[in-house]
Amino acid sequence: MDEEVRERVEREVEKHALLNAVKHESDANVGAIMGPLMGDNPDFRPHGDEIPGIAGPIVNEVNDLSHEERRDRIAELAPEELAEIEAEDEEDEWDLPALPNAEDVEEVRMRCAPNPNGPWHVGHARMPAVIGTYRERYDGWFCVRFDDTDPETKRPDLNAYDDILEDVEYLGFEPDAVYRASDRVETYYDHARELIELDGAYTCSCSGETFSELKNDGTACPHREKDPATVRQEFEAMVDGEYESGEMVLRVKTDIDHKNPALRDFVAFRMIDTPHPRDVASDYRCWPMLDFQSGIDDHLLGVTHIIRGIDLQDSAKKQRFVYDYFEWEYPEVVHWGHVQLDAYDVPMSTSSIKESIDAGELDGWDDPRAPTLASLRRRGIRGEAITDAMVGLGTSTSNVDLAMSTIYANNRERIDDESDRYFFVRDGTEVQLGGSPPGEANPPLHPDHEDRGVREIPVGDTVLVEPADLPDREGRLWLKGLGCFRYTRDALQYSGEDIEVVRDGDVEVVHWVPADDAVAVRMRTMEGDVSGHAEPGVADLAPDETVQFVRVGYARIDRHDDGETVAYFSHP
Template sequence: MDDELRDRIEREAETHALVNAVKHGGDADVGAIMGPLMGANPDFREHGDQVPGVAGRVVARVNDLTVEEKRARLEELAPEELAELDAEDEGEEHPLPDLPGVEEGEEIRMRLAPNPNGPWHLGSARMPAVIGTYKDRYDGWMLCRFDDTDPETKRPDMDAYGEIIEAIEYLGFEPDEVVKASDRVDTYYDHARELIDLGGAYTCSCGGEEFSELKNAGEACPHREKGVETVREEFEAMVDGEYGSGEMVLRVRTDIEHKNPALRDWVAFRMVDTPHPREEAAQYRCWPMLDFQSGVDDHLFGITHVIRGIDLQDSAKRQAFVYDYFGWEYPEVVHWGHVQIDAYDVKMSTSRIKELVENGELEGWDDPRAPTVASLRRRGIRGEAIVDAMIELGTSTSNVDLAMSSIYAANRDLIDEETDRRFLVREGNQIPLGGSPPDEANPPLHPNHEERGVREIPAVDSVLLEPDDVPGREERIWLKGLGCFQFTRDVLQYTGEDIDVVREGEVDVVHWVPASESVPLRLRTMTGDVRGRAEPGITEYEADDVVQFERIGFARFDSVADDGEKESVAYFAHP
């Protein structure tokens, strides 16, 4: 391949890489540009074995640019391509559709309804992301109601109440009011009594299997025709705890022949022998089912719009019977499908994560391997990035997949410009230096902001390189910030060549650290811990600071040792 052809490939690859990066708001992908690149330039095909290598180096350079720099470079090379991308963006609808049935001047009131049986897995973040965004769009009102009226099957975790509120705030939202359903049990009792007086509920002592057979056959159980006084007396006995678990329930009277058996005379209250873990609610034994409790609260708090999973369609239909008895107007409902998230080996389930934490397979809910909000927060990913990725999913009734790369791309846009660069070498190989190189390397703290200054990295007798970066015999490499070296007789000999050898594509650029003056660091990742050595300047940081380890990715410091002999710990965020 001659120089003229190589230059053409580089120019064309750069344009295609920039279009790919700007279109998707992140980094360009070599595989994604190869088809368009070869299609637009048929004469490249006879060099198909060499083009990917040339294009790969171009893509790497493009991905080192910030979002703003990519746009500026694309405008310089192909302004018509940038204009076309911007026109496509302007024509796109907002991923969240307008809420249905909104009347002019109406206050939009929505609610989050978390079950505090554990901290939030990542899928749980979709609800506050979407509802919080709608609240902001409509200048509305948002309730956080803890649905904690199941002290047995989904037993509340006492720490989860506070952890969930912290998660909501981390995502960038603040509820206008916070309530616990377990504080409102007497309110549910009052509405049950009213429903009984309206003839809308009856007590039933049928066994579960017995009632199920009758229900499926469309036949009423013998208790359905009890008088109101009897029903009232038996319900008060339930409230007083005179029945044990499974001995008596209160059912909402619906249509026993309804075409959907799930709606036939559903249970509104049942007996639970297990005391609630909250001291304020431990005296109750008669607990409302979620459909009754939630339906009553949605009305009493004036909720105008409810967003829930498509699997809960029957909840609205059940609650509609109660609303009809009371003469209430049912809120507008938006149903959506489940969200699936890639990149994790751990199932996104509160019960499964809790099990892994309890048996020690995960160190906690913020273990980097856990698909949880707490884990992403500890890794240094901003809540805003999660929200941006979640609202892009919209509110489709179909199940949707969320690629973690979309969260990473959103976070990269938020933090890239303000994040210092540093070197970290993982499991490094030590190689002596020769040939009188400079005593110190001074790479910039940030390549786009010279005003922030440079790092001071001593170039002592030997350096550490990552195993994949160790050159072959007589090969040259460029130690970033230091210069060009040739690997001769197990020594990196300084050649004194200038940066043109890199620009011409002859020499690879690698990061490094001084062997004797680097500091130990443990990088916690989704696939396990990696130990390495970092440049000495990291001791200047504090816990929660975020840096970009060049050619590795962004990471949040969890602890920073002020003694260079002690190990610092950082959590890997993403490339």
């Protein structure tokens, strides 16, 4: 090996040793760096037998440095590789990939742009969860902008505006600003007028079928060459409501030969006869299409990064034509696939859920059988548990499956410590007690928190036990918090045996409630309502308190009606 090659080997060994040590925050070793070293420098391969001997002392020198010294040294030798390592570390910290070119903008600004045509289903949570997390990551800005300029096919629900803002708060975020596109119609008109003056738009009275044939043939619409003055006059007539629905539209001039027919001269404004439900917008009849409205707003609000579904790739392409006319810079775009959710019989779409409610199959948006955020909130599931699950999906362009078990696991971590334990027996079988058991059972409120104390459950002559917990023939049972009983066909006889019989594995441990003092409970679940009885202390729990029904699962206390407590089942 000549001197020049040796010097290169030494430099490359030092670099790879430093990269290895900094990346793993541990000492490097010769074996770990040989693969990357030879891969980056294939001309070293003829000297493969000599290189480990050269590398050993250099690796030892690197290992003698502190982590800060290693980082400073690699910043000198290979700043780009160090940046890649730090970017990977940042992604790991946030469970999300870095936003493209985020370092090139003064402030990362994003928007969550819902259509307020109804309350949110679970899939809607992904957008605010990810955008809100990026806002925190970059100390940026995000708004909720209601894209409500379609008063007919996606007619806004007046209650949905506040419902959606409550859902954003429930997920753990507060937007920096809130906008309603229906408040900004005059702004869209002004930009349409400017686009017309730039000869970037024209009014068209072709029927939808006629224009579709022209577009698909790559033939220009006969109205395309109107002079801007005529287009402006006809557009003002649209604004004044002088045309019927479907009689006139304003189209953006794009590329009539574009390989994608969907991008050829798309509609920017159309006439709609159905009044907007908001009083402030009810007089408008000339409404912008979403691609035009959203594109204008993104620029005016200073949006730097857009996240949207992979099925909306054409939206970015359409909007770029408008941006080119105005000489604006288009935001960075991240496309992702759809979220597919398990565990529900009702399809995860606003229209399908509404149909089920209207048909009486669901009793509201917060029915536990509905795949909505309102339902999860009423079931006692924390918004942060949903946010973490959504962020964990990343931003892949592929459709992703979200198991409700992931949300449940996240929620369990948050509520287990605070959820006191109580007994709840479903469809209980009443059984006589014999053998003089204790007059009161005192199981702990929480097994991990002795300081919270114990429950005081009176023991009468009979108890309720779930039928599946009774043995088919004579045997022993341990009633939790009370003691060991020998079961016969007629009764449970108290035996007084100690806990060792449970530890030996010979006795099943079951929950129970006193028949005379039990509280009637109706527990609402994803499979329907479940009736049963709980121990007396449940009647004193405050609404909205989360508990764990032993051997059943977590639940949120909803209310106490006359003669009945209503609880919503959270998850196992």
